[in-house]
Amino acid sequence: MPADLKTLLKGSPVDAFTAKQLASKAHWRWDRDQHDEAFVLFDAARERAASAGEVNEELSARNRAALTRHRSGVDPADGLHRLEEVLAIYEARPDLDYDRHFCEWAASDLILEAATRGREAFVARFTELRARVYAMGLTRFPRIHPQQEALAREARRLEAEELLRLLIPAIRGRKRTRSLRQELAAWEAWLAARPTP
DSSP: OOOOHHHHTTTOOGGGSOHHHHHHHHHHHHHTTOHHHHHHHHHHHHHHHHHHTOHHHHHHHHHHHHHHHHHHOSSHHHHHHHHHHHHHHHHHOTTOOTTTTHHHHHHHHHHHHHHTTOHHHHHHHHHHHHHHHHHTTOSSSSOSHHHHHHHHHHHHHTTOHHHHHHHHHHHHTSOOOHHHHHHHHHHHHHHHTSOOO
């Protein structure tokens, strides 16, 4: 059953909260993988910010609402549409720097969704979205650690060795947990056994 804003706010009216307060409640839910609840709260924060003329708060809440909507799985088409909107906003406004790093979150989730359709779709979407993100001014993709790992896992699962070769150096060049070091070693061993491209 989809989350209900009134229940999430324990019966309090939405206008009793600022956009920042609603976003804070949404982050708390997101941190606990309660994506639908987080979406409902981020979307309420977006509306509150818009009505108060808080442009940056509105953009921040819109970006996070898109991601949590997609991750909730409640309405997959709407989630994908919202992620594409995040990218479109920054593509249309090269001067807009606020929260631009969120393009990486949106692009990564779109690529991971493509992975559900197989290797070819995954590789094509990665190539397309990486180029789009670079055109928006981001200098590395993926840069965010969980995104690097999720994309590398899908690259290995789908045997997309060209993408795995591209992703490994970023992971190798940073601090890693023991389990990630083990995964990295397994990926590198798998690549070493493959014919050289």
